[in-house]
Amino acid sequence: MIPLGFYLGLAALLFSIGLYGVMTHKNGIRMIMCIELMLNSANLNLVAFSSYTNTLDGQVFAMFSIALAAAEAAVGFAIFMAIYRMHDNINLDELNILRW
Amino acid sequence: MPIEIPEFILPLLPWIRGTVGLSLVGFIFIAAMGAVWLERKLSADIQSRMGPCRVGKYGLLQLVADAIKLFTKEDLRPLNADSLLFNNANIFMISSVFLMLVAIPVGAVFINGVEYPLAVTQMDISVLYIEAMSAISIFGIFMVAYGSNNKYSLLGAFRNFARMVGYEVPLGLSVVSIAIMTGSLSIVEISRSQGLLWNIFLQPIGFFVFFVSLMADMGRLPFDQNESEEELVAGWITEYCGMRFGLGFFAEYIHMILGSFLVALLFLGGWNVPSFVANNPVLGLIAPTGFLLVKTVFVLMVIIGLRWAIPRFRIDQVVDLSWKKLLPLALLNLVWAVVLGLYLGA
């Protein structure tokens, strides 16, 4: 059996990488990728906990969250695509009509 | 005579099975070479040509000659290619077929009436696993196409992508329909459950959907839009030459063989033989596997034959076929399976 801590550590690492990426990257696609990373680290947590607490809820949860992550990415890409058509790039930095 | 296995070996058993199972790779390699030969010969027959006949009897050694040629060809890489993607793409293609191979039983032996499937490993979700592993190959294809920085390659890869995406769904749905009937996602279970009636008879629509989707998944004609030599030179593989090309080519043929196995296992009754045959100590060792292999070869020949029966579809036709025809059919089949399951279960 692999100790639970390993899973949690990995998940935390992935989550941190994702969070770091979201905060530093300005490109929309990269941000979505980083967010997916964060979501998946949570899934990893859920599945690990599920196996260690001998309950199924976590796995079910992970499945739902995968589905939701897919839908989220779909919506996100749709928005980015519309932005790309208008601005020819998806740099969040360069979108600044709305401020203060 | 039950075989006694010493206690200390038990934990090592999976390792041993895996290592021994590697011999399957050899078998499949040879089978793939055979398939290439078969395709050439068959095509030639269909078109009233000779086919390979110089090297060896009936040109049987043609493939060996080809292999030697490939090994001694210079490995070229365009200067503006992305070397990381370009060099490592093969790994994905090879991994895809190898990993598929792990879960596919190539037959079964009956010892004292007890069934031992000839699979490297048995998982309870093997169908799902195989589907997943089969999809990995698209990474390889895309890496090649994007890495080689060639317009034909990229076009081919994009078509490949559109096609794969379209056919995964009907494929998955038809597998679900079978899982409903069997109550399991294990390929061994599914094969076993067809003792009385093959799935092809229970779910003819499902079979049709599965077969077509599988063809498309494997990129066999009439679904080889990713290569389409006449318009895209060689599609995604344009810049691959020598052994690199050889590996990709090989992976495709292995994929085809494994696909044929899948059809035989999932729909054509697998290795099921009448129980008197299975209980026969000698026939029990040979007949089931042989029966499966015969069916597989038959499927293989059908697949090859279809290449010359139907011209290549246009990409829009391909996409239409998957989304607008196969998908509703697959859903229809799902409903049919549920109804059937209710009826059979009651």
Place this chain on the structure above:
Amino acid sequence: MLPVASLLILVPLIFAAVTFFTKTKKQAAGLGFLGSIATLGLTLYAYLNFDSSTATIQFFESIEWIPSLGVNYSVGIDGISMPLILLNSIVIPFLILYSWKEDREAPNRFYGLILTMQAAVIGVFVALDFLVFYIFWELTLIPLFFMVNIWGGEKRVHASYKFFIYTHVASLIMLLGIFGLFYASWQQTGAPSFDIRELVAQFKFFESSLLRDAIFLSIIFGFLAKLPVFPFHSWLPDAYTEAPTAGSVLFILLKIGGYGLFRISLPMLPNTGSPELIINMLGLLGTFSIVYGALVALRQKDLKRMIAYSSLSHMGFVVLGSAGFIALSVSGAMFQQFSHGLIMSILFMSAGAIQTTTGTRIINNLGGLAKRMPKLTVLMMVGFMASLGLPGLSGFIAEFLVFTFSYVNLPGFVLFALLAIVITAGYHLWAMQRAMFGVYNAKLGDISDINSLQVFSMGVIALLVIYFGWNPNPVLNMMITNSEAIVSLGAALGV
């Protein structure tokens, strides 16, 4: 019996709503006048049926509103509110008559707002439930804000915001005090109630004197800022000055701060942690307002601003009288509210008339108006004399009562405040002399006297000022009855 208390709110409110939808100025003014006359009729009906020998609530009505919070719609009239309702109902018809001939944009809103204001102010006076009280209290803000903001002078935006935010903050702090009172009493009795009388009665049972002080101070802060008195007055000069004449008069009629003082704060005062200190503080604030208001008024060049400061000075009497805390000084303070409303109405109307005819309010630019505007001069004289406390006019009664009877408890403050009488007389007479008498300032051109409607409306009010100067009893009686009731609470505690 008619449900007079509710009708007094409803009638002006309904007339206001209808007035908002009128098209022409004539309709608007006519409807407004009709509404105010109807209200006056109701008020007179209430007054005639009023028993001034008792301090209990009359015309009481109560309907359950939000039972889970103990909120009831309960209204009623007693001797504290009756004179103030009377004041409002009397002045507003004449105010409408006064401004009958003025031309302004959106007359429908103008007259509608006047009536809304009347309804809101009367609502505050008749409310016996804290929530109802607070709702009308806040409602008074809106018409006044618009009044200043739409029809005000040059700096109207600034003035309206200043007034609005300032008094709103004060009322919110008062609201917090009310909440504290509400919850403390809820804990005390176990049943929620917003009833003013009950909460005020419960006040003395709260254990923590800190809590009592906090509640008392935050509530009285709201009243003092609305009144206003000295340190909280800074919205007053701007708002009074920038408002149109009718707005200024409405401000004058906004007697809710003083009313709250009598209705809520004074009965609570003896039960606070340190009543002595609070009384002294109030006395100090009152005295300061009197003297400060008078001194600043002396320096003003703007006639209207001078009147505004004199109003501040008068309000000081209200606080000083309340702080005196014996029946007659408190009723003096109440009477001051009443008479101040009448007097200041005349003064602001005069100032308004001067501005519309001459185009300026700067005292130095006027001069000799008596020659061209004799009627105005007479009426204004009455106002000024009443304002400076000339015996025989209503102002005198109020100031006399306050000074005489506050002296019992607060001799030092009264002596100090007496100084202001001199100053008050000084600036009034000086302003009169410069503006109305002497050589006519030719720069003002050819001007004519005020119109007959204005004469009539101001004249009636002036007559009332004189009448109450000779015979204050019609209102003073009920004031004294109630003051005694208030003060007797404190007497029991030996204050």
Place this chain on the structure above:
Amino acid sequence: MSGIIDSYIPVAIFLFVALVMPPMTMFMVKHLSPRSKAAGKYTTYESGSVPTGTARIQFNVEYYLYAIAFVIFDVEVLFLYPWATVYKGHGITSIAVAEMFLFVFVLLFGYIYLWKKGALTWVK
């Protein structure tokens, strides 16, 4: 639990072999094959003419729509798998069947929507 892990040990072995095999093959090729340098050999093939521009160009947006449709329906299948395996022999209640039909039915609305909006047509 350990049974599941056991069944994946062969997978690991195969994966290792699959990872090693292509580089090894290419290593062999490198040593077996002849080498000769010429400038033309290292350009990409563009029907014989000199290649122009980069191949990394924008592609048709339709691919995106297909990807989204794929994701949606693939996820649908994802939910069907566990349900399918317990369908038979687990005393599954009719309500579960009804629920799954509802699920597919709801997705069908999406499918019809996609179809009518032309998202499934290659050339619009």
Place this chain on the structure above:
Amino acid sequence: MVNFMLLAPEIAVAATSLIILLIGVFMSPRTKNVLGYLATLGVLAALVLTVQSLGTEAVIFYDTVSIDALSQFFKLVFLAVALIVSVASIKYNENSDHTEEFYCLVLFATFGMMGVASANDLILLFCAFELASLATFALAGFEKQNARSLEGAMKYFVIGAISSALMLFGISFVYGATGTTRIPAIAENAAFLAQNPIGLVAIVLLIAGFGFKMALVPFHMWAPDAYQGSPSVVSSLLAAGSKKMGFVAAFRVFILALPALQVDWQLAFTILAVVTMTFGNVVAVSQTSVKRMLAYSSLAQAGYIAMAFVVMTPMALTGGIFYTLAHAFMKGGAFIAAAAVVWMVTSQKTGDLITPDHLDNFRGLGKTMPLAALSMTVFVFALAGIPPTAGFMAKLLLFSSTIEAGMAWLAVIAVLNSALSLFYYARLVRYMYFLPPDGKKIGMPFQYAAALLIAVAGVLVMGIWSEPFLQWAMDAAQVLA
């Protein structure tokens, strides 16, 4: 057998949205107006069903759905918002080719919010939360040709997605430490979570996750942009509906599931509430775009509501819950009024077309669109807490309960903030009534008028005849106590 009638409101909403989607694709743009009425009917039906079912209590679907006073109250909130939005959107979507998508998304969002309201399980809570979020992401960027809409949508999406990841990560820890996702069971097994630092991590992550939706400072960055950029009807949905979803989720998760960690989250909410209300009001003062101003005011309001988490007495919870309904009417209506102005500006081509909701475009609205101006006045006065409106009653309950709990300092801060807010609300009123208009009087589309009247009625009825609403809110608070 599950009693499906318990879910009748949800089913009505979902079925309506699917039907709209289906028949919408077969209709020509000219006839698509019908869809708006259909959506309105569906929402009305759901509203009636919810009101009818008031008082029922049940836990169904293997303890995942809890029908109780709290969920029903919030369902009312969401359905009320949906009603206002769908009525107003009939005009917004006139002659649009995407009507069915719009309504489908609005109803899906409502459905998701209703799901959150009745979630008794973190899985359902998360799924419903995401359903509502995704639908609103798409709605925020509904005007594909409008750079502002897209920018707002993108910011909303990015931050919303991050927040859902944070929330999921937090939930995973809660699940890991308690071994269950059922809310009552979590409360029972929370002992380990309370002792372990993991509990703190989970709380931080969850607060961040919900805080984004509630738009509490410092998780508010998206809100002003999204509210300003989105089509006004959508802003209405976002501010009035989606924000409340964050609150009901937080009510469920923090108060019902994690009472063991009350000390931790209470402290966090104290800081967040104070900072949020102050920041929102201070920044709102300097805004020139009305929608942006409303957005910042919405932040401030969220700060007030968050006080319920700080005070935590039954009265405060009642106040917070009451406030959500009041705020739904006030803010929802205010954005609809802004929508009417945007419609006026774009259809008349007068004024500042680039920012159609600029304050200057509200000049003389009292003359050009008297109804819009009047109702806007009612809304902003209600937001400022001036009686006799719903906003006043809500503030009365909330602030007074704060005093009751002995947190006079918090009440003072809140009251001062609310006084400050008057400043920018009054400015808006001044523009509408006291500045000369640009154009002539315009006939108000009756759909906007109807939506505004519903909202005005809500605001006034809740203010004047508060008793039934108060009772509902008390019942709902009872669930949390």
